[in-house]
Amino acid sequence: MSHFSFFVGSTLGSAEDLAEDMADILQNRSHQTVIHTSPQVDHILIKPDHYLILVCSTHGAGDLPDNIQPLLMQLITKQPHLADLEYIAVGLGDSAYDTFCQAIQTLDQQFTHLGASRVADLLTIDVSQQDPPEAIAEKWLDHWLTHR
Ligand SMILES: Cc1cc2nc3c(=O)[nH]c(=O)nc-3n(C[C@H](O)[C@H](O)[C@H](O)COP(=O)(O)O)c2cc1C
Numbered sequence: 001m002s003h004f005s006f007f008v009g010s011t012l013g014s015a016e017d018l019a020e021d022m023a024d025i026l027q028n029r030s031h032q033t034v035i036h037t038s039p040q041v042d043h044i045l046i047k048p049d050h051y052l053i054l055v056c057s058t059h060g061a062g063d064l065p066d067n068i069q070p071l072l073m074q075l076i077t078k079q080p081h082l083a084d085l086e087y088i089a090v091g092l093g094d095s096a097y098d099t100f101c102q103a104i105q106t107l108d109q110q111f112t113h114l115g116a117s118r119v120a121d122l123l124t125i126d127v128s129q130q131d132p133p134e135a136i137a138e139k140w141l142d143h144w145l146t147h148r
Pocket of ligand 1: 013015057059062065094097
């Protein structure tokens, strides 16, 4: 059993719904989950068998949703040492924008810069695609859980 902390960035609720769906999948496999919708640096747990899951949409012109902007500011100002943190990252966006899924890329770069290790390919989900985001994320999560 592993422990997963979700850090969610969402304006209209889709990324939050997606995180809840992914948490259900993990719980059904006997993993423990917690979802943070106002994520802060203090919520970062570094311990064995623990993963951080970033799930974040993009708004404005490549901007982070308001609820997760404080986290980015804290990471930049506090510069925590995240060498032993393992995380995965899922972005939600619309490919009609030049800044497709820019927010998750910004967060990903910041976590990597602070020494954290992303342990799966960055997943970017285009909401203009036919498949629902939950179905895409479920397939991706299944694959990662099987091969990690
Ligand atoms: C005003 C507005 C601006 C947006 N800007 C971007 C953007 O720059 N890049 C992107 O990939 N998607 C953009 N999107 C698409 C959203 O990321 C997408 O609709 C997402 O599902 C919203 O997730 P949320 O409900 O969690 O906020 C934008 C959507 C809106 C309404």
